[in-house]
Amino acid sequence: MKKFMPFILCAILCISSQSFGQKQKKYALDWLSQPEVVEDFGEISDQIWGFAELGLREFKSSALLIETLEKEGFSIEKDLAGMPTCFVATYGSGEPVIGILAEYDALPMISQTARTPEQDALVEGAPGHGCGHNLMGTAATAAAIATKKAMEEYGLKGTIKVFGSPAEEMLISRPYMVRAGLFEGVDAVINNHTSSSFGTRYGVSGNAMISVIYSFTGKTAHSAGSPWSGRSALDAVELMNISTNFLREHLFYTHRMHYVIPEGGEAPNVVPDKASVWYFIRNTDERMEDMYDRVMNCAKGAALASGTELSEVRVMAAAHQQHENQSLAEIMDANIQEIGMPEWTEEEQEFAKALQKSLEKEEKGMPAEPEKIKLPAETFVGGGSSDHGDVTLVAPTATIVFPGVVPGAIGHHWSTVTCNYGSLAWKGLNTGAKAMAATAIDLLTKPKDLQKVKDEFAAYSKEHPYKPFLPEDAVPPLDINESLMNKYAPLMEKMMNQR
Numbered sequence: 001m002k003k004f005m006p007f008i009l010c011a012i013l014c015i016s017s018q019s020f021g022q023k024q025k026k027y028a029l030d031w032l033s034q035p036e037v038v039e040d041f042g043e044i045s046d047q048i049w050g051f052a053e054l055g056l057r058e059f060k061s062s063a064l065l066i067e068t069l070e071k072e073g074f075s076i077e078k079d080l081a082g083m084p085t086c087f088v089a090t091y092g093s094g095e096p097v098i099g100i101l102a103e104y105d106a107l108p109m110i111s112q113t114a115r116t117p118e119q120d121a122l123v124e125g126a127p128g129h130g131c132g133h134n135l136m137g138t139a140a141t142a143a144a145i146a147t148k149k150a151m152e153e154y155g156l157k158g159t160i161k162v163f164g165s166p167a168e169e170m171l172i173s174r175p176y177m178v179r180a181g182l183f184e185g186v187d188a189v190i191n192n193h194t195s196s197s198f199g200t201r202y203g204v205s206g207n208a209m210i211s212v213i214y215s216f217t218g219k220t221a222h223s224a225g226s227p228w229s230g231r232s233a234l235d236a237v238e239l240m241n242i243s244t245n246f247l248r249e250h251l252f253y254t255h256r257m258h259y260v261i262p263e264g265g266e267a268p269n270v271v272p273d274k275a276s277v278w279y280f281i282r283n284t285d286e287r288m289e290d291m292y293d294r295v296m297n298c299a300k301g302a303a304l305a306s307g308t309e310l311s312e313v314r315v316m317a318a319a320h321q322q323h324e325n326q327s328l329a330e331i332m333d334a335n336i337q338e339i340g341m342p343e344w345t346e347e348e349q350e351f352a353k354a355l356q357k358s359l360e361k362e363e364k365g366m367p368a369e370p371e372k373i374k375l376p377a378e379t380f381v382g383g384g385s386s387d388h389g390d391v392t393l394v395a396p397t398a399t400i401v402f403p404g405v406v407p408g409a410i411g412h413h414w415s416t417v418t419c420n421y422g423s424l425a426w427k428g429l430n431t432g433a434k435a436m437a438a439t440a441i442d443l444l445t446k447p448k449d450l451q452k453v454k455d456e457f458a459a460y461s462k463e464h465p466y467k468p469f470l471p472e473d474a475v476p477p478l479d480i481n482e483s484l485m486n487k488y489a490p491l492m493e494k495m496m497n498q499r
């Protein structure tokens with residue numbers, strides 16, 4: 001009998017450790033499934049959709065999420081890392097510390113009425129939620145509250161933190177938040193994004209990016225009377241752009257580079273003494289700094305050639321590629337497969353098909369099944385960037401993508417704005433919240449699984465130590481969207497109040 005004791009003991013412990021977590025998970029998921037809970041968070045998300053606040057101007061959006069978390073007993077730290085709309089909401093104490101990332105900024109110029117399959121601006125030229133960050137901030141909040149309810153009910157130890165992250169669309173906040181030490185002591189981070197599917201991935205993806213404004217100062221003059229006494233700052237911008245466009249041929253194919261000219265003079269008959277050009281410079285982590293130096297040389301060369309001065313180089317954001325943790329993604333995947341897709345109503349399917357028709361895409365409606373976990377791509381598929389890349393290098397992180405966007409809708413476009421409001425979006429955000437809460441509870445209740453996540457990260461970090469691309473003197477550009485929001489916020493408020 002004696003020799004069977006360890007076996008019996010192990011059997012009891014193994015069964016209890018396996019089922020440990022399950023009842024807590026069920027409790028959180030049941031709470032999230034209640035129709036009034038779906039509706040409450042849906043309405044919060046719809047309100048943020050209506051605010052459509054651009055990066056670093058998300059005053060109402062962040063306040064609404066803070067208020068929701070505060071009511072549930074989370075303690076709040078606001079105005080962090082030099083950004084008034086950045087916050088951390090904390091519940092519980094001690095280890096493990098599980099983080100959930102929340103975003104809430106909109107994009108310029110893509111205003112659209114909700115659930116309308118043709119382009120129809122709510123307010124012409126105004127911002128809109130064309131990336132679903134209204135759903136994501138709310139889903140993160142809902143997941144944290146559901147996790148907290150289970151922690152309270154079952155006396156679970158540990159800490160849950162919501163990282164309110166402004167200005168993701170401009171890739172601004174996370175490198176500053178990392179620099180401010182906000183992720184120190186965090187054991188694992190759950191990121192989320194809207195999608196037309198429900199799934200997760202791991203490995204390296206996206207591109208690193210540096211967002212930088214080059215400003216030139218010249219000498220003004222009468223463009224016809226005495227042009228020889230002037231030195232055009234606009235000439236410097238144009239020469240810089242010519243140089244960078246020639247540079248493209250000799251950059252490795254992983255690069256992306258694009259620019260706009262925010263300042264280029266006011267009238268042709270006045271030689272502009274001030275001009276600036278705003279670049280997004282993108283490449284892999286390994287090639288980023290070399291490419292940045294070469295673009296800088298184009299700016300210096302342009303100043304020399306035009307007889308102007310390169311008066312300011314303002315780096316606003318600098319983010320790494322995303323290095324997502326496989327062990328964490330596998331925990332997420334198991335939860336995603338278990339939770340499954342929401343059931344879509346006929347009306348939701350009809351809207352999806354009408355939008356697909358209007359976009360000349362296959363009219364297949366909403367998907368019925370979650371996606372299988374995505375393996376790392378064998379060849380480079382870069383392109384876009386996300387500033388949570390820096391977080392992935394300081395704490396084990398992976399991303400849950402949750403449904404809410406009609407397949408075929410285009411990102412950063414009115415066709416996505418139109419999806420992100422109302423019942424279809426609410427179901428998506430609720431599904432995402434469930435997957436996040438279930439993952440957080442796994443991490444709180446299964447120390448071995450969490451240890452595996454942390455061990456993988458520790459080994460990876462040795463090969464990829466974190467070195468920020470953000471220059472030490474960079475500060476968040478708080479003014480960047482001020483005038484646009486001052487212009488559109490009252491107009492959008494009026495439209496939303498009429499609904």
Ligand SMILES: [Zn+2]
Binds near residue numbers: 133
């Ligand atoms: Zn996004």
